[in-house]
Amino acid sequence: MHALLDGLMQLWHETGIYLASQGDGWKSVVMVLVCLVLLYLAIKKEFEPLLLLPIGFGGLLANLPGTAEFMTAVPDTTRGAEAMGAFLGIFYYYGIESGLCPLLIFMGVGAMTDFGPLLANPKTALLGVAAQFGIFTTVIGAVLVHLYVPGVDFFDPSNTLLSEPQQVLRAAASIGIIGGADGPTAIYTTTRLYRELLGAVAVAAYSYMALVPIIQPPIMRLLTTRSERAIEMKQLRPVSKLEKILFPLVVLGLCAALLPSATPLIGALMFGNLARESGVVQRLSDTMQNALVNIITIVLGLGVGMKLSAAAFLRPQTLGILALGLLAFAVATASGVLMGKLMNLLSREPINPLIGAAGVSAVPMAARVANKVGQEENPHNFLLMHAMGPNVAGVIGSAVAAGVLIAVCSRLAP
Amino acid sequence: MHALLDGLMQLWHETGIYLASQGDGWKSVVMVLVCLVLLYLAIKKEFEPLLLLPIGFGGLLANLPGTAEFMTAVPDTTRGAEAMGAFLGIFYYYGIESGLCPLLIFMGVGAMTDFGPLLANPKTALLGVAAQFGIFTTVIGAVLVHLYVPGVDFFDPSNTLLSEPQQVLRAAASIGIIGGADGPTAIYTTTRLYRELLGAVAVAAYSYMALVPIIQPPIMRLLTTRSERAIEMKQLRPVSKLEKILFPLVVLGLCAALLPSATPLIGALMFGNLARESGVVQRLSDTMQNALVNIITIVLGLGVGMKLSAAAFLRPQTLGILALGLLAFAVATASGVLMGKLMNLLSREPINPLIGAAGVSAVPMAARVANKVGQEENPHNFLLMHAMGPNVAGVIGSAVAAGVLIAVCSRLAP
Amino acid sequence: MHALLDGLMQLWHETGIYLASQGDGWKSVVMVLVCLVLLYLAIKKEFEPLLLLPIGFGGLLANLPGTAEFMTAVPDTTRGAEAMGAFLGIFYYYGIESGLCPLLIFMGVGAMTDFGPLLANPKTALLGVAAQFGIFTTVIGAVLVHLYVPGVDFFDPSNTLLSEPQQVLRAAASIGIIGGADGPTAIYTTTRLYRELLGAVAVAAYSYMALVPIIQPPIMRLLTTRSERAIEMKQLRPVSKLEKILFPLVVLGLCAALLPSATPLIGALMFGNLARESGVVQRLSDTMQNALVNIITIVLGLGVGMKLSAAAFLRPQTLGILALGLLAFAVATASGVLMGKLMNLLSREPINPLIGAAGVSAVPMAARVANKVGQEENPHNFLLMHAMGPNVAGVIGSAVAAGVLIAVCSRLAP
Amino acid sequence: MIVQAFELLFLGMGSVFAFLALLVLVMSAMAVVLQRFAPASPDDAPMSPLLSENMDSDAEILAVAIATARDASNRHVSGC
């Protein structure tokens, strides 16, 4: 009888209710609520549900009190079988910290992406350049926040491997890349530079991508005149199969020549695209777009969710990241639109500046938004295919930007 | 010429025929026969072929003499590339010992399971409670067998990490969980508690699940009257989409609050179910139910088969495990039926006690058996949907039972 | 400003253009050209594109200057998370060096292969024996090349673990297995014996398999008379389902009895085939043939491509390997045809010697070639199903040959 | 050991009962609340055992039981 009561007591001391009521346990409860909000947004509001549902559920699992041993333990390969990690920890370690999952998702994105609209009108790629301005201004913004906003800093004194400027720059770059509006790029960059922020950066990136139809239109309307928004663009020329096959090789060649640190992202993207366009490996292209990308999305989502721990997320920095991420999207949109206006002035052929907003990536949502805002002024205006050019150029642009951030931040002197 | 004869001699000394004729080699031959019986049951008798075919073939591969180096070597990550393991060993180590495969299969089960019948008639969950009685009485039975049946013991003196009571309780829990009638739960629990028994426990669990149509009906008929078996139940109410979406979150919440050690199983099951019911991640749910669960089934089956080694299987314990596993199924069935009778007495609405037998899990076979036995008495009696309630409740019930077994046995004093 | 110039200079020193112009950098450029040729052959000439496209692209990625850290770093599990490797390196280490990928592809091949034509006419298996002659004569050829062709040797003095004869025999065996005309077998064997040659061996194997319609016909015409090529064969008997189910078990049994070192390849092949023929695990068989084999092909192709490094590939040995590989295919074809002539002389039923050429494997290309050459002489001659017998026997034959090579070369005294 | 095994029986059955009994309560409460504030829409399929009366084969009955789940995989397997 006594043993039974003892056993009952021990079970009780292991319950989530008991643990949540001890010490910092309440923080887990707050995180559970945060994750439930993410699930609500994913399911009810359809905010990028393919990612936010696994991330939210992974966050739930990671924040249940007393489950670390069964859920989030990360493998420690130097210690053999005794430390092979648990469910989410294994996903995180082998899938995300290794960089594999974001790269394989990018491969799937490549296999799903038709670069035809960009090839038909190459100069729209410049709109994809302008939209990356959001990334780099946000890096500056993050440094300013660290320096001048009390209570929000991106420096962990207990990290003795990296000096303060190194940490702050890496964190700022991880926050800035939210403005790339590209989930795999943001996750890959953050895992290379400052993993502590992974949860917040991923949540901000996917949430704002889902919010593109709300964030972009006011900015687009503010910066353009009615007549600009009504501009019709001339039909795109057909693109030959050969051009589409050569395109991924050309992009990879430029990347290798100029920016080796961007080759994992660009390489994966272009491998997927070559598999798609070559036409000779339909089986592989189908698998990249379906079974493989789905499996990897599950692993990536649950693994990223694991980084939504109370210790990492319930800090003033997270609010800073959310604010800076919003800034990044807004600046990127504005830069794209302004570049569109400039190109319209300089170009012989008319260019509707709205398609500049699609340069932020967020494929294909941003292109769809450009089309919709254009149709509000001129119902005969079909900008969708034109906006796909800057849209896919923006994917390449943010991968290149990620390469620069990784290269520069990795070699900063301590 | 001499070298050639030497080479021939060496090849001969490596042949399976030569090795099987040496020392304990005959045991491998016996195990090969055991595995061929498993394959026969899987292919000809269609005993859970999705699992028993890979398990049987994995057992074949593992018992071929002289192939350990190429087949069953387990990775030793502390030794670097020299010890990365072989085919089945890699599957076993990374897929099963890590716990990943049973959890991912459980995720697929969640994505395949409609908890609607349980939501439509919640109190049938209590039938899923009663059926877990088989698990715990079998634990007691296993301890009794260890203590009082000569020649059958569950204690390995060479294991210095665990004391005798620890080992016996862990082994008894691993045997008891066979009564959960749920493959992934049984495999997960055994890998956490007493891996030596993995092969026998998995084979017993899947074999008895396949034998449910033979084991259950006599017990069901013995414990019920004709009029009880003829009871018709009233039509289930429709269940709203929102209830189905909230259900996985509610179950996970209860699990986290009460029993953190069950969260890996319950969490994986409910993640799959939320993906299914949310309706916004159809791609992921499809992949969980098809490509992913199929790939993982191959890995799990071959990996579990590897544990059918002669040294582990050809012992009197295995007969004990098979007998105790049968006892577990029988007690579980009887408890479910008796609870059904009790509920029928107490409840306003009529409850056919046969659906209590479906509480053992073995989805959907046990529900089908309940339906069939019911129709023998009353051809207008359609119990299938009613039996699905206790059936899926049994899945949750055995995962909870597994959580208790893992929690209590892991913290036993030496 | 100064810092900016510094940063620009550093970025410049990391560019592919700069690195390619330094030291051995030009070799990378040559390898990039080699890989572009592979991609051209895969896409334009449809040379085994499922493999050569990923291999070629993996080779591209591996040879981009300055990307080793992001692309090809191999995991070092003894050093923990700091050395978890990069994209291609992870694929290579866990997928290929472990042997998993070739075995899983072989499992898919088994699930795709109908051994019915072989069962209907068992003695055509002997044609699959003769064609393996190409493997072993090439081993001798490779040793002769090492000994007598100046500048081409298969010995790396810096490898202190293996003596010169050991290295040369292992390399010769890896080259010889090209003549097996079977990708997974060649890759598996080379990873077990002499990984340095993996890139060249894989490229040679898949290229010559694609060239079967060009390499084989002249040899076949040279060695046969018009009347032999016109021989019609009698219709194959129907094969029962039971024979097809027993076949994989019989093959595995023989393999285990005679040659344990061949069990990984034969075991994987026969597991896939049993899953196919048993008829009770259609889901698993489908997945093996589609999602799983496609995913593994991507991993294998990129991982093998990584071994196309300049240091390993731009050596006179590679030319030797290509020449010896061609020899292997030619000898194998000739041996098969001559064996066909012999069997035609000795057998009661007429045997068209052309089907002997299909014994080289290269399923189903070689069987198709036999059919085509036969129809050139006699338009009513349909050899395809008859050629499938030796064709699939050749797959088993080269796996057995691989087993012998691995067994003998692994235990050579130093 | 035998004491510990009985202890497991009580703790285990107690936990399973507590868990599922609580779940019954929550499910029942949820049903009441949702039927008041968010009634089931007509497109939520009723689960009618009567539907089964027209079925003649065992396989068809099973098909209803695990309907949606196997749907996807069957379609996949049958190719159409």
Next chain:
Amino acid sequence: MIVQAFELLFLGMGSVFAFLALLVLVMSAMAVVLQRFAPASPDDAPMSPLLSENMDSDAEILAVAIATARDASNRHVSGC
């Protein structure tokens, strides 16, 4: 730090611009060369925004945009 952040701005935007501007040049050159030596065959689908005029739903417009890619997955999901 703030200096380094501005340095990142210049290096980063410079690299992105250099990369994509070069890509524009190469794509334009490729278009000219290929249209001379390997003109687009009639089966290369033109990308006509006019096609969209007959569309009434948002979803259909999207369907054109990511046409082939989603094709595969839709077929897969709808089973046919």
Next chain:
Amino acid sequence: MIVQAFELLFLGMGSVFAFLALLVLVMSAMAVVLQRFAPASPDDAPMSPLLSENMDSDAEILAVAIATARDASNRHVSGC
């Protein structure tokens, strides 16, 4: 080394021959036994080279050869 290479030739060809010759024997024996005790049912498809006579394209001939295997994947790829 050259001796060892010839040794490999003999051992290797010997093993391959032994293996496949035994396989021929077992297959032949199996055919005899099974045709006596479990004759092929009419639904076991005969493998008729005559079937091919009506075929006009190379691709169709191949299609027969690797029939079932590619079936699944073709259906998968073509979506139906």
